[in-house]
Amino acid sequence: MNYYKQLDRTFAALADPTRRAILARLERQDGASVSELARPFAIKLPAVMKHLDVLDDAGVITRSKAGRVVTVRLSLDPIREAMSWLLRYERFWSGSLDRVAAYAEGKEAEARQTDR
C-alpha cells in the first residue's frame, strides 16, 4: 500500500469511537482476545468483528490464532505515520508535546464525565 492510501485507511480507521476504544484498550493491554475486546461494548460480536476487519485492513492491528483463541495486537507503524503527519502543526501551538498530552487527558476526563 502506498503512503497516501495508508494514511487514508489509518485516519478512516480512527474515525469511529468503537475502533478508537479498541485501540485504546490495546494500548493498555497489548495482546487481548477478541472476546476480551468485545466485552465492554453494547454491540454484538459480529459488529466488533467488522470493526476489527477495518482495523486489520488499515494495518493498525494484527490477529493471530492459537487453537480457538484469536489474539489481537497493536501494530504501531501506521499510527506513527498518522501522528507524524499531524506533527507538522506542532509549531502552531508551540507548546511541548507534554502540554498537548495534558490537554488531551483533561479533555478525555471531561468527556467521560459529561457523556456518562
Add this chain to the structure above:
Amino acid sequence: MNYYKQLDRTFAALADPTRRAILARLERQDGASVSELARPFAIKLPAVMKHLDVLDDAGVITRSKAGRVVTVRLSLDPIREAMSWLLRYERFWSGSLDRVAAYAEGKEAEARQTDR
C-alpha cells in the same frame, strides 16, 4: 459537538489525500482564497468546494467572505485534539527508540573492546 463526535469528524476529514493537501497548504500559507487552494488540483472547483465543506463541518477550517473573495483559514483545535488522542502511543516508540539506541551503544562499546 461532543468530544467523541468531534474526533470522528476530524479523523474522517483527514482520511482523504485532497483534504490533507489543502490542510498542508494552509499550514504553509494560512489565509488562502478558494481559487488559490483549488489551483494545484486536477479536480474541478465544485469538487474542491465539497472537500472544503467536509473540512468546515469538522471545524478544521473557517471560511470568511469579503466581497467576492472567500478566505480559508486553519482552525487548529480539532487537529490538536486528534493529535492528543494519538499521543498516547508515544511511549511505545519513544521507549523502543531509547532501547534501540542503548543496544547500538552497547554493540559499539563491545566492538571497541574486541577490536582493540
